[in-house]
Amino acid sequence: MYESHYGLNKKPFQITTDPTFLWMGEKHREALTTLKYGVMDNKGFLLLTGDVGTGKTTLINRLIEDFKDKVYTAKIPDPRLTKYDFYRMVSRYFKLPIEVRTKSDFIDPFTRFLSDAQQEKKSVLLLIDEAQRLKQDLMEEIRLLSKLEYQDTKLLNIFFVGQNEFSNILLQPENRALMRRITITYNIEPLDQTETGDYIRHRLKVAGAGYDIFSAGAVEEIYDFSNGFPRQINIICDLAMFFASQFEQRTISRKVVQQCRERISFDTIKRPEKPQQPIYPAAKGPLPAPSKSAGKRSPLTKLWVGIGVALLVACTAGMYFTAPEWKARARKWIEQISHSDETPSRALTQPSQGGSDTTGLSAGTAASSAVDDWTVPSTDELDRPLRMPHRPPAIDAAPLRPDPADAVEWVLKKRQQEKNS
Known part of the structure; x- marks a missing residue:
């Protein structure tokens, strides 16, 4: 189709394998000699x-x-x-x-x-x-x-x-x-740039060319496209010769080869990535990136958590192992304190054998007497809901009220005596 334009006998860059166009470069000569030896x-x-x-x-x-x-x-x-x-x-x-x-x-x-x-x-x-x-x-x-x-x-x-x-x-x-x-x-191995130029000139010479049809810049562009693979060299050279012949150009420049590359190069089509469906409704703002330290607690936090758990276990064990009669007495004592609307002295009075009141006792004596005379309350009293104590109204004289510290101290002494006995 373009042979007469360049003065050629036949097309020099056909895709079909033709032994007459075999370019015997250093690599191909070595390969052919080695294989001949193996066969013979x-x-x-x-x-x-x-x-x-x-x-x-x-x-x-x-x-x-x-x-x-x-x-x-x-x-x-x-x-x-x-x-x-x-x-x-x-x-x-x-x-x-x-x-x-x-x-x-x-x-x-x-x-x-x-x-x-x-x-x-x-x-x-x-x-x-x-x-x-x-x-x-x-x-x-x-x-x-x-x-x-x-x-x-x-x-x-x-x-x-x-x-x-x-x-x-x-x-x-x-x-x-x-x-x-x-x-x-x-x-x-593929050809290098020098071998690519020799390969092109060899095939043109075999086809009958009398001059260098491809310029030096065109050869560089051909090598850049083909990476030295003869088949790719044949493809782009054949298209460049046809393209240049349509414009009556007898020498093929770099620009012609570049235009041919655009017609035979395969562009990589990037498909849009499929958006990920959110599990939860999307927020108005961007979600914060998860911190690397997420899920990790500082050593100080772990220490306080451990102390709290230990205290909770100790309190639970103390309540569980406390004797029932001590629980009842402590409950009775708390109820007596909570009855603050009554006369202050009544919380400290205990009925005597003759029915008289012990109003003349001092605060310490009354508290001691009240603690000594505690008895286990009945079932009805135990089932009665507790009332939180509240502060009594201020009065001029100090009310006779047992000191909670004395009662606690008495309970502890009592437990220690029972253990020793």
Whole structure:
């Protein structure tokens, strides 16, 4: 379409693999030489790996072309097959006139084929492309095929070509037997910027170009887009040449390549994040961020909490273990104090045997007499609700009222005497 505009014989940047355009840089020359040695010396298992678009398929097509009359070759383009489909495909590529229904239908004729090739002094190469797609059971069948030998000489060379992840597949425990049989491996790396320029000029020269169609700035932009992967280089160079030819430009500048990048780059579409549904109704203001110290109490707070719990336990135990008669007497004493509306002296008077009142007693004597003559109240008195004591109205003379401290002291002395006895 644009070949005549640039004076070319054919398109230089086709996506299809064409061995005539193979650029033999340092990496590819080393890879091709290594693989040729492995095949001609019957090394058994070979492995070629590389990222997508690094030129693996173009390299093995060149290898097959160089071995056209020296090696029997069968190439499996997609090995994701069942065991018997794999045997049928190998038989067809090696032109074996057999019909495969069982494994023995394949093994016997194939062994004879390998022996005949050995007598002809020809190698047999089974090339499996896209090896990372192999199933586990088929990998084991391929390993067993490698055991076909003649007088300690390998009759079959099996060449795996796959992406970088195939190396990780071989490292799995179930594939260790196959991995140990691989004798030669090679990994193709992407091109650097200098190699990218040499690659572009080589393909243009093969296509018949008489000048540098891409400027130095355009080559830099192409490398920045492709990261040195030949397939990406072919894609953007082919589009740039078509785009420039529409504007009658015979030299492609950086700006043209940038415009082409915009047409073939995939922008990452960011989808809006799904808002989280609040568990509780949303507040008017933003919620405060939780503090890192939330849920933690200071040591001082823990100390006060502990002291409070200990006091509560002590009071509860004291009330529980107090004798019933002491509880009743204390209750009686509190009720007598609470009756402050009556005559102050009545709280301290106790009836004598003759029925006379003890109004002439002093406060201390009356309190002592009242405490000594306490008796256990009846059930009706115990069931009567307690009334909180209140302050009596002020009077000129001090009322005769027992000192609570004397009563408490008496109770404690009484408990101590009973314990001692």
